[in-house]
Amino acid sequence: MTGGYAHSLSSALPKSVKIVEVGPRDGLQNETAVPLEVKVELINRLSQTGLTHIESGAFVSAKKIPQMTESGEVFQQIQRTANVSYSALTPNLKGLEQAIASNVDEVAVFTSASESFCQRNINCSIAESLERFKPVIDLSNEHSIPVRGYLSCVIDCPYDGETDPNSVASLTRQMLDIGCYEISLGDTIGTGTPLRVAAMLEAVLAHCPKQQIAVHFHDTYGQAIANIYQALLMGITTIDSSIAGLGGCPYAKGASGNVATENVVYLCEGLGVETSVDMDKLASATRYICQQLAKAP
Numbered sequence: 001m002t003g004g005y006a007h008s009l010s011s012a013l014p015k016s017v018k019i020v021e022v023g024p025r026d027g028l029q030n031e032t033a034v035p036l037e038v039k040v041e042l043i044n045r046l047s048q049t050g051l052t053h054i055e056s057g058a059f060v061s062a063k064k065i066p067q068m069t070e071s072g073e074v075f076q077q078i079q080r081t082a083n084v085s086y087s088a089l090t091p092n093l094k095g096l097e098q099a100i101a102s103n104v105d106e107v108a109v110f111t112s113a114s115e116s117f118c119q120r121n122i123n124c125s126i127a128e129s130l131e132r133f134k135p136v137i138d139l140s141n142e143h144s145i146p147v148r149g150y151l152s153c154v155i156d157c158p159y160d161g162e163t164d165p166n167s168v169a170s171l172t173r174q175m176l177d178i179g180c181y182e183i184s185l186g187d188t189i190g191t192g193t194p195l196r197v198a199a200m201l202e203a204v205l206a207h208c209p210k211q212q213i214a215v216h217f218h219d220t221y222g223q224a225i226a227n228i229y230q231a232l233l234m235g236i237t238t239i240d241s242s243i244a245g246l247g248g249c250p251y252a253k254g255a256s257g258n259v260a261t262e263n264v265v266y267l268c269e270g271l272g273v274e275t276s277v278d279m280d281k282l283a284s285a286t287r288y289i290c291q292q293l294a295k296a297p
């Protein structure tokens with residue numbers, strides 16, 4: 001970059017970001033179920049790309065999310081690569097016990113900034129969910145397993161409408177206080193635009209360090225890349241994305257997939273922000289899973 005504007009823009013951006021690949025979980029949980037060997041092969045290919053964090057499954061109710069039922073087998077069969085953390089969702093102690101038995105590197109608890117989504121997704125109120133997480137975090141600590149937290153509906157809820165940025169800030173702070181090392185803020189239905197994302201992040205960053213905040217955008221209205229750019233400008237350095245933009249949310253009808261990992265890497269490369277991810281190897285994983293799902297890459 002040469003001009004003064006480009007120079008000042010580049011100095012406002014972080015030098016590097018961490019990408020949390022959620023395709024094998026958030027992506028595949030909302031696609032037609034694929035065979036176990038396809039999940040394993042996808043994760044093995046993603047492991048060769050330079051990604052350092054791959055969310056590989058979820059220990060949740062099989063009745064609610066049948067696509068994730070084989071998560072234990074997935075963790076047994078994948079070829080783990082050094083420097084990659086393989087994580088899973090664990091909504092309660094039952095899930096955590098299965099995750100520990102499957103030798104996961106990291107777990108994640110998840111709640112919502114809106115009551116109705118929380119009830120539909122995990123069958124309890126927001127306050128009850130935080131109480132439910134405490135023993136999960138305690139047992140994870142005993143096993144030295146880091147716990148990530150997800151907060152859904154940080155912009156809008158499909159049932160309750162607009163979410164107050166101050167509620168997002170307060171819940172994010174509470175989740176950090178009970179022991180999550182990082183909170184991923186989810187625009188679950190992808191209705192956010194940069195201005196609203198900025199207002200939400202501003203509220204959160206007034207109470208929480210930016211190093212402990214990640215962003216998780218679904219791309220329903222094609223705004224995810226613009227929203228990520230906004231988050232980068234505000235100093236956020238952890239971005240969730242899904243290979244080939246797979247996914248959606250079973251409890252948020254109409255929500256499209258997560259932002260595609262390829263697009264995030266392309267954006268970051270173009271901005272001079274280091275990702276550690278090899279685009280050619282990523283493209284091979286994209287082609288593989290699109291073939292399996294009979295989707296266009």
Ligand code: HMG
Pocket residue numbers: 026029058059060061062064065089091092094095096110121122123124150151152153186187188216218249250
């Ligand atoms: P519940 O009904 O309140 O719990 O479920 P329960 O303890 O009464 O158990 C009910 C049944 O579930 C029982 O089976 C339990 O054994 C079973 P039954 O006796 O009826 O045969 N059960 C479990 N099975 C396997 N693993 C478990 C487990 N716990 C109970 N861990 C629960 C509460 C949270 C478990 C349930 O509501 C659930 O699994 N919900 C699914 C939530 C989910 O996976 N949602 C999608 C992921 S979140 C997401 O996509 C958003 C995110 O991407 C961010 C964003 O975009 O915003 C993270």
Ligand code: MG
Pocket residue numbers: 026186188216248249258
């Ligand atoms: Mg999601």
